[in-house]
Amino acid sequence: MKRYYLLILVSASLRLSAQEQKSEVRLADEAYARQEYAVAGSLYQRTIEHKGKRAPLEYFLKLAHSFSETGNYRQAAGWYEQIVLRADCPAGTYFDYGEVLRNMEAYDSAKVQYERFQTSNPDSLALKAAALKGCELAVQWMAQTPQLSKLEGMKELNTPYSEWISGVVNQGLLIVGNGYRGMNLNDGFESKPETDKRTYQPYYKTYIYQQYSQGNATMYLESMLPKVLKKYDYHIGPACFNSTEDTLYVTVNEQLRPAVTQKKGTMNGTRRLALYRAVKQDGNWSSLELLPALNIEGYSSSHPVLNHDGDLLYFVSDRPGGYGKTDIWYSEKQPDGSWGKPVNCGNRLNTVAAETFPTFNEDGVMYFSSKGHPGMGGYDIYRVKGSKGTWETPLNLRSPFNSGADDMGLVLKRNGYEGFFSSNRAGGMGSDDVYHFLDPAYFSRLDGSNTGTTGSNTTAGNTNGGNAITGTTNGGNTTAGNTNGGNTTAGNTPVKKPLSPEALEQKNAIEKLHFLYDFNSVVLLPESRKTLDYVLGILKQHPDWKLMVLSFADNRGTEDYNLDLSALRCYAVIDYLVEKGIPAKHLYYKNMGEGYPVNPCKDGVPCTEAQQRENRRSELRIIY
Known part of the structure; x- marks a missing residue:
């Protein structure tokens, strides 16, 4: 009798287990359909562990894809490694496995999997060719990675979660x-923020980070326009402002939870993105309004960014008429202030894969991220010249700006050598981290690979083998040229004009000036700014004059490091003068390094700190 009841209990238990298992799979499928990959992956993994080898191949595929989508590349690779050993492995899995291996920068192994991927689909063949070429190029680029003056994660911004820079405003980033x-910011404190089940992380919001000077305590973070944006529950951002910062364009997630319906065994349920606008009038911001001209029912529109003139709005969409998963589109501003019908940017820029994260740093040049052009893996950052639907061939920014992981959102400061981008590469604090870089040779290296100037004006002459900076982020005006030991300016020897006694006195006064720096610093001291204000007054009296900035370092550190450091000091002076209205094309520089001390302080000679300080200086020369 006991045995009979035991059999009944075992049978009931098995039926209950089967019902629970079926429910768990259903929950996994629904979460997967909503792109809630963190939830789906956890449920599929539990199901596979319970069923073992009896688990359908579909569960393994969805589990591996869930890990890939949440950036857990090693876990994804482990499951793909098992799948490709199966006789029923779908052909596309080899490509997916190659993608994950490329994310991990295992390029030789990735090539093996890409080669195993056989298809007759033209789009798939294009992706395979780009992936194989990307693997070959990545190895070359990593072997030729330039040494930047600075590249580091921003500890003051990065968290265990995800952050990225989307643009600049007058107030900051x-x-x-x-x-x-x-955090207890200007919109209050959230003790338990709602979690996005796609990643098990909180939903995104938009912020402004104000930074007066690097290393200064006067840095702070605040939520952007909380009275306008706080009522929205899900992802908010990215956003952009117009030049006068009285019109906001922002991406907002659909606020309704997507319904998951089942038809003929398939499921779908995606929360879409839409573009909204708010306008500031009489000091007050309006509520957000949906932009019907830029949105289309059933498809996403996101990542708005304006060109420098503010008459073109670029954005990302998966709407019909594109070339791939998501494309970059543009809309022209109409005479009445509305936006015209969106137009695709074309197949020189867009591919059969995904393009996203557009930004503008120089006039007529777009930065964006893509998975379809040959690259190092994941999203790579590209730079491309053009406008509307006409673009040149995109230029991959290579290592160290790109990696096997997702790299995106490159934003330059106006000085043209300092900027930010985001990446989920290994070694960061969280998912996506913000990286800050200083690169004195930024534009010269780019133009060495992609001929032509980066702005609407040409640069000053350069006699140092290509170290001139050839563009800025300021409406296409170029920064100062670097003559570094040469006397050529603007490509020709300048013709001297006789100066009046008063002008000669002013010239001599400027050339007697010098200002100093703290150790290993490029920050202008308060007294240096006062000196430059005096110089500004004279330069504005002589609009035809040009100025050469010469900067020096003390002998501590390597020669190469000090050469870069002196260049950054030149840029600090140039930045200040440009901000005050001096045309960048009138400014030149020489980075002198440690080789021209004003006292006996050279390598091997003991010196006091006061003597070292005398050598950390900038001087000025007038070109007329």
């Missing part, structure tokens, strides 16, 4: 992030 939700 625009940030999209989900790691600040628990």
Whole structure:
């Protein structure tokens, strides 16, 4: 009798287990359909562990894809490694496995999997060719990675979650992030922010990060326009402002939870993105309004960015008429202030894969991220010249700006050598981290690979083997040229004109000036700014004069490092003068390094700190 009841209990238990298992799979399928990959992956993994080898191949595929989508590349690779050993492995899995291996920068192994991927689909063949070429190029680029003056994660911005820079405003940097939700900012404190089940992280919000000077304590973070944006529950951002910062364009997630319906065994349920606008009038911001001209029912529109003139709005969409998963589109501003019908940017820029994260740093030049052009893996950052539907061939920014992981959102400061980008590469604090870089040779290296100037004006002459900076982020005006030991300016020897006694006195006064720097610093001291204000007054009296900035370092550190450091000091002076209205094309520089001390302080000679300080200086020369 006991045995009979035991059999009944075992049978009931098995039936209950089967029902629970079926329910768990159903939940996994629904979460997967909503792109809630963190939830789906956890459920599929539990199901596979329970069923073992009896688990359908579909569960393994969805589990591996869920890990890939949440950036857990090693876990994804482990499951793909098992799948490709099966006789029923779908052909596309080899490509997916190659993608994950490329994310991990295992390029030789990735090539093996890409080669195993056989298809007759033209789009798939194009992706395979780009992936194989990307593997070959990545190995070359990593072997030729330039040494930047600075490349580091921003500890003051990065969290264990995800943050990235989306643009700039007069007040500072625009940030999209989900790691600040628990901070007590200007919109209050969230003790338990709602979690996005796609990643098990909080939803994104938009912020402004103000930074007066690097290393200064006067840095702060605040939520952007909380009275306008706080009522939205899901992802918010990225956003952009017009030049006068009285019109906001922002990406907002659909607020309704997507319904998951089942038809003929398939499921779908995606929360879409839409573009909204708010306008500031009489000091007050309006509520957000949906932009019907830029949105289309059933498809996403996101990542708005304006060109420098503000008459073109670029954005990302998966709408019909594109070339791939998501494309970059543009809309022209109409005479009445509305936006015209969106137009695709064309197949020189867009590919059969995904393009996203557009930014503008120089006039007529777009930066964007893509998975379809040959690259190092994941999203790579590209730079391309053009406008509307006419573009040149995109230029991959290579290592160290790109990696096997997702790299995106490159934003330059006006000085043209300092900027930010985001990446989920190994070694960061969280999912996507913000990286800050200083690169004195930024534009010269780019133009060495992609001929032509980066702005609307040409640069000053350069006699140092290509170290001139050839563009800025300021409406296409170029920064000062670097003559570094040469006397050529603007490509020709300048013709001297006789100066009046008063002008000669002013010239001599400027050339007697010098100002100093703290150790290993490029920050202008208060007294240096006062000196430059005096110089500004004279330069504005002589609009035809040009100025050469010469900067020096003390002998501590390597010669190469000090040469870069002196260049950055030149840029600090140039930045200040440009901000005050001096045309960048009138400014030149020589980075002198440590080789011209004003005292006996050379290598091997003991010196006091006061003597070292005398050598950390900038001087000025007038060109007329």
